[in-house]
Amino acid sequence: MEIINTIPEMKLWSDRARESHKTIGLVPTMGSLHEGHMSLVRQSVATCDFTVVSIFINPTQFGKNEDLDKYPKDLESDTNLLESAGVDVVFAPSSAEMYPEGYKTFVTVEGITDHLCGKSRPGFFRGVATVVLKLLTIVRPHTGFFGDKDWQQATVVETLLRDLNVDTTIERLPLLREPSGLAKSSRNFYLSREEMAPALSLSRALDAARQRVQNGEHSADRIKQEIRQTIEANKQARIDYISVCDPENFVELDEIKDKSLIALAVHIGKTRLIDNCLVRRVECKE
Ligand code: PAF
Numbered sequence: 001m002e003i004i005n006t007i008p009e010m011k012l013w014s015d016r017a018r019e020s021h022k023t024i025g026l027v028p029t030m031g032s033l034h035e036g037h038m039s040l041v042r043q044s045v046a047t048c049d050f051t052v053v054s055i056f057i058n059p060t061q062f063g064k065n066e067d068l069d070k071y072p073k074d075l076e077s078d079t080n081l082l083e084s085a086g087v088d089v090v091f092a093p094s095s096a097e098m099y100p101e102g103y104k105t106f107v108t109v110e111g112i113t114d115h116l117c118g119k120s121r122p123g124f125f126r127g128v129a130t131v132v133l134k135l136l137t138i139v140r141p142h143t144g145f146f147g148d149k150d151w152q153q154a155t156v157v158e159t160l161l162r163d164l165n166v167d168t169t170i171e172r173l174p175l176l177r178e179p180s181g182l183a184k185s186s187r188n189f190y191l192s193r194e195e196m197a198p199a200l201s202l203s204r205a206l207d208a209a210r211q212r213v214q215n216g217e218h219s220a221d222r223i224k225q226e227i228r229q230t231i232e233a234n235k236q237a238r239i240d241y242i243s244v245c246d247p248e249n250f251v252e253l254d255e256i257k258d259k260s261l262i263a264l265a266v267h268i269g270k271t272r273l274i275d276n277c278l279v280r281r282v283e284c285k286e
Contacts, residue, residue: 001083003090007098007138010091014052014140022049026141026168028132031055032072032186033081036176040145043173045086052139053082054091056098060106061127067270072189091139098134106130109156109163115250116152116263117274120240128153129160136161136168144168149175149183151261151276152250175276177203183275190271198234199268202275205230209262210277216284218255220244223262231266240265240272247278256281 004010017024025044029037037053044051055078062068079090106126112118113125136144146154154172161168176184180196181203191199205227212223224242231237245252247261256279263276 001079001087001090003079003092005092005094005097007093010052010089010093010138011140013089014138017050018140023143024048024139024141025051025143025145026135026139027051027053027145028135029053029055030057030071030186031078032074032189033078034184034186034188036147036149036184038081038085039176040147040173041082041085041087043171044143044145047171048141048143050088051086052089052091052141053087054093054135054139056091056093056131056135058098058127058131059095060099060130061124063121063123066121067190072186091135098131107133107160107164109159112152112159112249113156115245115252116241116243117265118152118156120265125153125156129156132157133160133164133166136166141168144170146170146172147175148172148276149185150274151247151263155248155250181207183273185273187271187273191268195236195268195271198231198236199271199273201231201234201237202264202266202273206262206264206275206277210279213256213260213279214282216282218281220253220255220260223256227262227264231264234268236269238267240267 025048027040027044057071059068082090107129108126109129118125146157158170180200182199209223209227223244227242231239243263245261247259253260258281260279261276265274
């Protein structure tokens, strides 16, 4: 497995792979890899000739008061994991390599970024869209792998690629959970033992909501109210948002329709967790 730190070297590697008619899969990450990332990596290794994993903690997607400086890092354990998974290249550029002095260009996907995480983290999707477009331009993958844990992010990336005619296909893979139900995330590393129970209330509330919808509940308000009660039963939990929305444009719904997204962002102590599930309307039989 090669570790490449500079853009010219990464481009040269990709040019050579493409010249020899090999397909390239890219899994963009910020490191601190967990099973969720590894499921994307395994899918890329299984379906593409070459797999590149980028590890770059992208400063432009963090707000002023967010956790950029203390975002978990462990390049050695990440590279060991990736090597044993059969990855060909780790692309790990520095911030100065990606954003040299005088850097001026940012990409904005409009509308769909006004909701959910885009609303509570202004500038977040501008940073994500910019870095993803840069990574795709540098690595030139045939396929990019994204997880549905970050549902809105995957949709923003799909929209970006469609609108800017980028020749990369996006493959989205399902969110993975710990046996406890907690959605796998690098930010779970921050949770203390005492914060585990409140953290689990997100997946418990979503499970209950899914069940209610399956039993014929259509009211978005009632579903949100129940989720709020389950989560607020924990003192350490502070809700950022609870949304029942259209899974493509993230506009809030009054009623569950066929394919609705229930999405949550909750602060547990200093850690902000997100989780989601897709539900379908069930008509009650008279
Ligand atoms: O989901 C992430 O880890 C990041 O937002 C991404 C896609 C790697 C861009 O920095």
